[in-house]
Amino acid sequence: MKFATDVIHAAYNNEDHKRAIMPPLYQNSMFAMHEINENVPFKYSRLSNPTRKILEDTIAELEHGTHGFAFGSGIAGIDCIFRTFLRPNDTIVAVSDLYGGCHDLLQIYAQWGVNVIFADLTQPENLDKILAEHQVKMLWLETPSNPLLRLVDIELLAKKAKAHGAIVGIDNTFATPYLQNPIDMGCDIVFHSATKYLCGHSDVLLGLVAVNGKEFAKPMQMMLPATGAIAGPMDCWLVLRGIKTLAVRMEQHQKNAQILAERLEKHPAIAKVYYPGLPSHEHHELAKRQMRGFGGVVTVCLKNDTIEAVNSVIQNMDMIYLASSLGGVESLVNHCYSQSHSGMPHDLKIELGIKLGLLRFSVGIEDIDDIYADIDKALQTTL
Ligand SMILES: Cc1ncc(COP(=O)(O)O)c(C=O)c1O
The missing domain is CATH 3.40.640.10 (Type I PLP-dependent aspartate aminotransferase-like (Major domain))
Incomplete structure (x- = not known):
């Protein structure tokens, strides 16, 4: 089957x-x-x-x-x-x-x-x-x-x-x-x-x-x-x-994630986008060979790499909430430094690239234009 x-x-x-x-x-x-x-x-x-x-x-x-x-x-x-x-x-x-x-x-x-x-x-x-x-x-x-x-x-x-x-x-x-x-x-x-x-x-x-x-x-x-x-x-x-809906959900997650990653890569508030579906990703070729798609998570680093900018993004999004998980139908944002990787010593986080300005988006299956509009509105406040 x-x-x-x-x-x-x-x-x-x-x-x-x-x-x-x-x-x-x-x-x-x-x-x-x-x-x-x-x-x-x-x-x-x-x-x-x-x-x-x-x-x-x-x-x-x-x-x-x-x-x-x-x-x-x-x-x-x-x-x-x-x-x-x-x-x-x-x-x-x-x-x-x-x-x-x-x-x-x-x-x-x-x-x-x-x-x-x-x-x-x-x-x-x-x-x-x-x-x-x-x-x-x-x-x-x-x-x-x-x-x-x-x-x-x-x-x-x-x-x-x-x-x-x-x-x-x-x-x-x-x-x-x-x-x-x-x-x-x-x-x-x-x-x-x-x-x-x-x-x-x-x-x-x-x-x-x-x-x-x-x-x-x-x-x-x-x-x-x-x-x-x-x-x-x-x-x-x-x-x-x-x-039972994993195949259709994953398809929509990764379709939205690809579009979001491409749009954010051009955004003036973003220093770097991490998404294996982007040719700029360090492991894009391996991802093409090893995986059947690139998944639904997009991580970005703000140009303004400060806790104030991070809070401004989080507070100015209306639809996307700050939460520590991922993979649900709804889009979420995670501040890796203080949430998913809070237990790691500061020096190790920095060594691994988990900077203050890093935000991980779990891209949901909502309409991509609504997802992008919410993120874009919030990112504008950091410029
Ligand atoms: C990659 C990965 N592995 C393991 C876990 C742990 O799973 P759980 O939170 O269900 O205990 C998580 C949770 O965030 C995760 O993202």
């Missing part, structure tokens, strides 16, 4: 659910048994739940994996991956251009004795040096990255890491399975903050993981119910509903 069909029909057989056309919500903590030790598929919802199972099977199918897992938040999903596969003295190499919350989480793992190495893997040879010096247990990628939308070469890096026996995991939140399938490029584990595009309506926190193969699935199947960070049935049901 093609993707737009798959998001509607994947992993759901209505014969298993009284022929209900849409996946039902099993809002139950437990399921009845007729006798002790009866072999029933569902007993207790921390272990498994029918609505969660449909969502887990859906993400496995959409990401071309073998097994899926659903968590109470994205970060709970990343934590479960690290908790399952990393032990004290193990080494994890993560892209330095990483979602702030994942960066913070890895600091905790470092306190527990995991050797955490951040590396600029936009230069793939940096991985060679690390692999030559360390026994790397896991490589953790994020591409396109949050907020600068930098890309790394998934296939190349996965090949290098796997040749040294490392597990390769990737945060595919920004691309979604609509734009890239990292398992097809050699990754073992694909993670999504489904809070973003997969849900698509800004009303759920949820993490999804797809793995490729029993050797990754079995330990996760032990860890998830044991640590209990599962997604609730209602949230799974909402994400299942959101996924």
Whole structure:
């Protein structure tokens, strides 16, 4: 099946659910048994739940994996991956251009004795040096990255890491399975903050993981119910509903994002636009090769790189609100320095390019002229 069909029909057989056309919500903590030790598929919802199972099977199918897992938040999903596969003295190499919350989480793992190495893997040879010096247990990628939308070469890096026996995991939140399938490029584990595009309506926190193969699935199947960070049935049901429109939403998100990026690139108040769909983007060629589109996030740096200018933009937009998430139908703006990357030390933020004047737009599916008019009006106040 093609993707737009798959998001509607994947992993759901209505014969298993009284022929209900849409996946039902099993809002139950437990399921009845007729006798002790009866072999029933569902007993207790921390272990498994029918609505969660449909969502887990859906993400496995959409990401071309073998097994899926659903968590109470994205970060709970990343934590479960690290908790399952990393032990004290193990080494994890993560892209330095990483979602702030994942960066913070890895600091905790470092306190527990995991050797955490951040590396600029936009230069793939940096991985060679690390692999030559360390026994790397896991490589953790994020591409396109949050907020600068930098890309790394998934296939190349996965090949290098796997040749040294490392597990390769990737945060595919920004691309979604609509734009890239990292398992097809050699990754073992694909993670999504489904809070973003997969849900698509800004009303759920949820993490999804797809793995490729029993050797990754079995330990996760032990860890998830044991640590209990599962997604609730209602949230799974909402994400299942959101996924059905993923293809049409992503198409409109990226159509709007491309137009916005092109217009903002010419705007007198803007110093730089970061969008992989622009020929000026440092990884435009890789994006064309690796992805099936460029996504719905556009980041800009104001010429007036001050907190006063940033506040003026935020206060003068009427439709676009300041909020810390992305991927919903509505356009939003995020001030990366003080929101998504607030936990990062100032010097590191500056080193990574997360300046005061940086604003990340999650471009919604409203009419692009209304989106641009709202942003343009606010930008004029910084001139
Ligand atoms: C790229 C990326 N990964 C992971 C997360 C964490 O997901 P959640 O907020 O659902 O826990 C986020 C959240 O902003 C994100 O943007």
